[in-house]
Amino acid sequence: MEALAEIKGLTKVYGNTLAVNHLNLVIPRGRIIGLLGPNGSGKTTLIKMINGLLTPTAGSILINGCMPGPETKAKIAYLPERTYLQSGMKVCDLVGFFQDFYEDFNKDRAFSMLSALNIPFTAQLKTLSKGTKEKVQLILVMSRHADLFILDEPIAGVDPAARDYILKTIISNYNENASILLSTHLITDIENILDEVIFIRDGQILTHMPVDAIREEYGQSVDAYFRRVFAC
């Protein structure tokens, strides 16, 4: 089967800054991939270009063989690092909003996850704590039946118990033709659920390896290896 996403020579320049620099990447189907790198390494710029929110300066992105556009947006479930939801909306209205917006949205799945995490359906988003808001957004995104899930820092503000629940939900919900690309600094918490990791530095891919290959080759966890590679 063809790759889910193929990125070639991708480059993004902001003024004098080279944020992404001739980056090549193939995302296969059925994988959970960690996108790891220090602050300012180009993770979010890369993610925004895959989502069609930024136009590349050069290079190409193909998702299911299509350039970023309406077709690819219908197939990518994206959790941005910052919220874009109306804070005055109630949780249940947000579920309805997603239901209207995305054909692949599964309302029942969303409500069952909301219940499991004891999130009140009728609460306004702005009345919820920071962590609970993040949970709501992640639940909305993970309730889609997308091909590619792109999660930018999905668990940063979430407590460890809810983190475990969310990770288990990711494991048991995603289908074999879909892939998940997730960026995070909380490597230890997620490395057991990853197939492979991408280390990105100065807008280029430094390493792209299976988690167990790193452990086998270097005798240390991905977290420890990251700290070594990016030591300040």
Add this chain to the structure above:
Amino acid sequence: MAWILSADKPIYSQLVEIIQIQIISGKYKAGDRLPSVRELAAEASVNPNTMQKALAELERNALIITQRTSGRIVTEDTELIQKTQTNLASEYIKNFFRTMKELGYSSDEILSLVREMAEKEYTS
């Protein structure tokens, strides 16, 4: 046995060991059906592909058998299960001896210490 994974070893080989222990200890008995890859992966909080790889390894060692209709079952070859137990035991003992020798004990000293500890446990 809980799914406690250490950070410095490959995940899949640790899963292999834990499932071996689950079979040896009788959590899954000879001929029992195993949960699906996805269920096991969720229980262990690991990637399903990694769990798949661990199960494939156990299949290669014949401890697990894939049946076309009913999924994966534990082998009914109790001798093989016993052999797996002996192999794991000798591995643990080797590791134990290595650590004790690093602490400066000779084989004889290790044996007498172990005997002492075992007797204490037995009487108390």
